[in-house]
Amino acid sequence: MHNLTIKQMSEKLHSGEITSVQLTQHYLDRISQYDGDLNAFVTVTPELALSMAEAADQKIAAGDAELLTGIPIAHKDIFCTDGIKTSCGSKMLDNFIAPYDAHVVTLLKKIGMPILGKTNMDEFAMGSSSESSYYGPTKNPWDHKAVPGGSSGGSAAVIAAGLAPLATGTDTGGSVRQPASFCGITGIKPTYGAVSRFGIIAYASSFDQAGPLTRSAEDSAWMLNAMAGFDERDSTSLEREKTDYTAELGQSLKGLKIGVPAEYFGAGLDPEVETVIRTAITEVEKLGGEVVEVHLPNKDLAVPAYYVLAPAEASANLSRYDGVRFGYRCDQPQDLEDLYKRSRSEGFGEEVKRRIMVGAYALSAGYYDAYYVKAQQLRRMVRDDFTKAFESCDVIMGPVAPTSAFNIGEKSDDQVSMYLNDLYTIPVNLAGLPALSVPAGFANNRPVGLHIVGPYFSEAKLLNIGHQFQQITDWHKQMPAQYQ
Amino acid sequence: MSLGKTEVEYISRLAQIEVREEDVDGVATKLSNILDLFTQMGAADTQGVEPMAHPLDAVQRFRADVVTEVDQHEKLQAIAPSVTQAHYLVPQVIE
Numbered sequence: 001m002h003n004l005t006i007k008q009m010s011e012k013l014h015s016g017e018i019t020s021v022q023l024t025q026h027y028l029d030r031i032s033q034y035d036g037d038l039n040a041f042v043t044v045t046p047e048l049a050l051s052m053a054e055a056a057d058q059k060i061a062a063g064d065a066e067l068l069t070g071i072p073i074a075h076k077d078i079f080c081t082d083g084i085k086t087s088c089g090s091k092m093l094d095n096f097i098a099p100y101d102a103h104v105v106t107l108l109k110k111i112g113m114p115i116l117g118k119t120n121m122d123e124f125a126m127g128s129s130s131e132s133s134y135y136g137p138t139k140n141p142w143d144h145k146a147v148p149g150g151s152s153g154g155s156a157a158v159i160a161a162g163l164a165p166l167a168t169g170t171d172t173g174g175s176v177r178q179p180a181s182f183c184g185i186t187g188i189k190p191t192y193g194a195v196s197r198f199g200i201i202a203y204a205s206s207f208d209q210a211g212p213l214t215r216s217a218e219d220s221a222w223m224l225n226a227m228a229g230f231d232e233r234d235s236t237s238l239e240r241e242k243t244d245y246t247a248e249l250g251q252s253l254k255g256l257k258i259g260v261p262a263e264y265f266g267a268g269l270d271p272e273v274e275t276v277i278r279t280a281i282t283e284v285e286k287l288g289g290e291v292v293e294v295h296l297p298n299k300d301l302a303v304p305a306y307y308v309l310a311p312a313e314a315s316a317n318l319s320r321y322d323g324v325r326f327g328y329r330c331d332q333p334q335d336l337e338d339l340y341k342r343s344r345s346e347g348f349g350e351e352v353k354r355r356i357m358v359g360a361y362a363l364s365a366g367y368y369d370a371y372y373v374k375a376q377q378l379r380r381m382v383r384d385d386f387t388k389a390f391e392s393c394d395v396i397m398g399p400v401a402p403t404s405a406f407n408i409g410e411k412s413d414d415q416v417s418m419y420l421n422d423l424y425t426i427p428v429n430l431a432g433l434p435a436l437s438v439p440a441g442f443a444n445n446r447p448v449g450l451h452i453v454g455p456y457f458s459e460a461k462l463l464n465i466g467h468q469f470q471q472i473t474d475w476h477k478q479m480p481a482q483y484q
Numbered sequence: 485m486s487l488g489k490t491e492v493e494y495i496s497r498l499a500q501i502e503v504r505e506e507d508v509d510g511v512a513t514k515l516s517n518i519l520d521l522f523t524q525m526g527a528a529d530t531q532g533v534e535p536m537a538h539p540l541d542a543v544q545r546f547r548a549d550v551v552t553e554v555d556q557h558e559k560l561q562a563i564a565p566s567v568t569q570a571h572y573l574v575p576q577v578i579e
Binding site: 096099308323325344348357456 | 514526
């Protein structure tokens with residue numbers, strides 16, 4: 001059952017061939033069989049999942065169902081879920097039972113998608129390996145020695161291992177696309193503002209954007225249809241008419257202009273990854289695409305700019321964790337400052353503390369112009385590079401990450417090396433553009449994703465390109481042998 | 485750029501994060517490595533470039549000035565570390 005596409009699953013649910021309770025139980029069984037080793041879930045919610053599945057079956061029987069009704073889902077543990085622990089991978093929120101649902105959760109609940117549980121992640125989404133979680137690292141289903149990527153590593157791993165048909169993720173600097181690439185699955189980061197941030201625990205608010213993690217581009221299109229849309233409770237939610245992200249599926253790619261930036265294939269890119277990406281671009285050419293050379297001259301400045309801006313926003317966003325209203329509180333605080341300082345020092349992990357300190361420093365008197373303002377100027381230059389590139393191409397293709405998944409522990413002591421792993425994904429977040437990762441092959445026996453970046457609001461086009469690519473390749477259908 | 489003990493203590497106060505005496509050197513080294521990364525930004529000529537805060541240069545939306553939230557303090561305070569009579573309890577501030 002876990003090899004079906006979402007559309008096939010839906011057809012079986014609607015025809016009565018299977019019930020949502022059976023489908024949900026199938027995934028719950030797989031979770032209990034495999035997750036002990038994988039550590040992809042922080043919380044599994046079997047009772048809730050089955051009661052939601054029963055309700056979904058009634059909805060289907062009553063003829064009141066949508067395509068996704070009855071299809072179970074796993075939520076990244078950054079999405080608030082009413083009455084369920086929402087830890088954000090942190091000791092700080094280990095005792096936090098969310099008092100309300102994130103907007104995305106509300107939307108998917110309304111459709112009738114049973115919640116299987118909450119997935120593991122880098123603490124407060126600050127990381128590229130899912131190793132910084134308070135609950136221990138998640139393993140990559142393709143190779144247990146490898147990281148699944150991050151920060152949505154738990155969500156990517158559950159899709160790759162077939163422990164859930166769909167999962168939510170968030171992408172602040174690459175946190176949907178990079179784990180999708182490392183785990184051999186499909187993931188899309190929509191245009192900034194397309195999906196509501198309400199109820200998603202904030203890391204860097206001007207970058208945070210939620211997106212689906214799925215097996216195929218077609219599955220992502222169906223899920224994005226359900227997740228996206230204007231929400232008045234998110235002050236940066238885009239007021240646009242509802243988009244049908246499946247609308248372009250099936251269109252020909254004839255005449256598609258594929259921008260390939262020379263800067264993407266420089267030093268630091270693993271030669272095996274380069275071969276996979278160049279081969280994948282050739283496949284898209286066979287479908288009618290035409291390669292044009294484009295330039296993104298400020299690409300290398302995006303990483304330092306991001307690591308000023310995101311920690312600066314984080315230092316403000318995470319000031320709410322003070323041991324007073326919710327979350328971790330230290331024992332026996334001596335005075336108010338001791339309460340703040342010890343609660344934060346004991347509740348946050350090392351990387352989160354580091355980013356808060358870097359952010360506070362970048363915003364402090366005397367450094368604000370040199371760091372924060374400079375980084376915001378670079379942000380505009382990076383955005384303008386993309387705008388110029390899209391004058392001569394429809395989409396940009398390249399790698400998601402310079403390597404396939406690295407080993408657990410390999411980079412955990414070298415932050416700067418970990419940061420530089422995000423050099424292809426971060427510029428897209430600075431610009432707020434949509435971008436897709438689709439599985440395109442293997443390097444060093446670990447999966448590699450093709451990165452497809454488009455202009456604002458081009459998600460439907462990106463998903464169709466992914467879909468067409470998946471009509472002539474089967475990378476997205478492959479599963480690690482032990483999970484088949 | 486290399487940070488010393490004074491800077492780490494200053495940042496610790498700004499961030500309200502305690503850095504233990506024995507950790508100061510390690511924290512200083514790691515923060516310094518990150519700040520070194522930032523110095524790469526100096527290579528770019530940004531003169532005359534307007535800082536960008538929002539990818540689509542959008543402005544804040546206003547909403548009608550009407551009450552939208554209902555009182556649910558009991559639910560919200562059920563997850564607080566220490567509450568009495570609908571007030572959050574913290575260590576005594578005023579003698």
